[in-house]
Amino acid sequence: MTDMSLRLPTKRFQAVLDLGPKTAAKTPPPASLGIPDLFGDWDDETGQSSLAVEFASGQIHLDTVDGGIDYHFHRGNGEDTDRSPWPRSVGDQVLNWASLLLADFHQRMPDLLEDLEEAAAWSDEGFDLYVCEVEEPTQLDLLTVDIEGELLTLPWLGSGHVDHEHIDGDHHPIALLWTSGDGTPDLPIAEARLDPATELPVTSARPGIDWTEVGMPADEVLSWLEGIYLNHHVLPDAVGTLLTAALERMGGIERPA
Incomplete structure (x- = not known):
């Protein structure tokens, strides 16, 4: 068993980013569902974005497609289901919010991802603040995250x-x-x-x-x-930690202090 105590320390990092209009933040999902886990991705080959929204009670996964957004649901344990795991009134709110969030996210791809990767590189170099470049005045957001330290591992010591x-x-x-x-x-x-x-x-x-x-x-x-x-x-890396924080800010998700 790997010794989890052999880790680099967690460090505080701040990034100033252009997150776009944050349309989804104006209509957040029902608070009764709790705080979701958010995962976003961008496919450089197809130019498509995806978003996974996972509550304890159910999940919705969305993908951009030609002309709109495709989506499907999962139960809280991750099993596939052909219907929403929530009552219609709640499910409609989740779908509307998640669709807006994916649209906002897709609008900022791939520039936002490039900024996140550059910010992570700055963090790796020991800096504690990154500020993105913009071509004209625009509203920017300050994100503050805790980046967990990696396990200390040896290089490959075998042959080849x-x-x-x-x-x-x-x-x-x-x-x-x-x-x-x-x-x-x-x-x-x-x-x-x-x-x-x-x-x-x-x-x-x-x-x-x-x-x-x-x-x-x-x-x-x-x-x-x-x-x-x-x-x-x-273990969440710097890019993943920053991406999660960006999605939460874009979606109006606030975690307790």
Whole structure:
């Protein structure tokens, strides 16, 4: 088990950003549903945006499509459903608000994402304030976030080189790829995925691997992979933290102080 105490300290960071008109903030979702988790994404190849809004009682996922917005629902546990998990009056409010939020988010893509990535780079360099550039006077927003520190992990100490990539399967699995030489790692030697009960990674070694050739025992490789999975797929990074804060401000979501 990875020692979670071996982490860099959490630090306070501020970013001044152009979040656009924040239309959705004028009609926030019903307060009775609680505070949702928000996840936004942008596909550079298709030019489409997506938004996931997840309340404890249900979820709605939306995507921009030609001519509008497509959406579908999930139950509170994430299971698919062909109908809204909320009463119609509540569901209509959620859909209207989420659609406005996605439209606002999409309008700022990809410029806002580029600003967030630049702000994260400033944070990585040790700065505590980032201010975006604008071509003309416009309303800007100051976001203050706490960026969690990464786990302290060792570099790869085995032979050859490794990389990791997403693979098909439930609970966000990744494969650890290895090569004995200087080429691109292409041999899967281990896997990691998220345990939905504990929200911690579960690792497993691929059968038939010559661990002597890999240069590390299987248990040490799995421990190393666990730390990599935590840093890249569990612990929120600076871009993700800033993106969540931006979506919450754009959507009029206020968390208790």
